[in-house]
Amino acid sequence: MPDNVNPRRYDSPVRERRAQQTRAAVLDAAERMFTTRGFVRTTLPAVAEEAAVSLATVKLAFGTKTELLLNVWHRTLAGGVDDQVPVVERDWYKQQFEIADPVQRIAFATGNGLMIRQRIAGLIAVIEAGATVDDTLAALRDRVFEEHWHVTRNFAQRLADDGHLRDGLTVERATDELWLLNHVSNYRHLTETRGWSAAEYEAWLTRSVSHALLKPELY
Structure with missing residues (x-):
């Protein structure tokens, strides 16, 4: 050599x-x-x-x-x-804003969100349970939910920029409502406790978000 x-x-x-x-x-x-x-x-x-x-x-x-x-x-x-x-830098997240129809955009986001919830539900339960005995894990839980809130706010802001939010609904309030509806605990309660199928949960969430956020003439 x-x-x-x-x-x-x-x-x-x-x-x-x-x-x-x-x-x-x-x-x-x-x-x-x-x-x-x-x-x-x-x-x-x-x-x-x-x-x-x-x-x-x-x-x-x-x-x-x-x-x-x-x-x-x-x-x-x-x-x-x-x-x-970060979620906001992933292709699927960017693609949703190319959808002009707000209900279809919400449905697209709901479908992607469902896939994420199916992956993370178990770990979220671990984090939440551990947070009761570990301060560092409590901070992680808060960080996870805070990150989710900010991602949600970006979605709500885009709906507002496109003129889709119902009259009188601020971006901050829209974010809170969207964040709560999308919370993983709702997914767990409906699918694990009440036995809903993933498809039933997805349809409910799309309908609930559309009715809560959009102008009535849009859905």
Whole structure:
């Protein structure tokens, strides 16, 4: 082999792939344990054992249990993609504003929101339960709901800019109503407690949001 050839550069993609596989294994294990055991009963050593890696590896990648849950949350929110791209920067979110008809726009947003709720409902329950005993997790819960409120406000603002909000309804009040109707607890109550199908929930939410926010002549 020539002296000027550095064999290490060929190992870099392999090391990177292995690191990604290890990270995915830890996140998979953490998600399983959080959703079956809850936040309090899940420990970093248990996650490490479940993922078949060392505790040092888990701590190096994620630091704390709360940070690990936060990474699981972002991956779940993104549909299994291990990144933290904000919702407002995702293609499906931008596409909804290309729909001129407000009811169709709401229906499109509701459909995408349903897919997200189906992914996150279990983790939200973990976060809410853990928040009662862990201040850091309580802050995470508040952060999650605050982020959702701001995403919702952007949607309400676009409806207002297009002249679709019913008379007398401010953007702030529209945001609050939309945020409440879209709250994941409503999804859980209707589908898990009352046995509604996903399709029934989606139709109800589209109808409820349209009636609550839009001018009567638009729906």
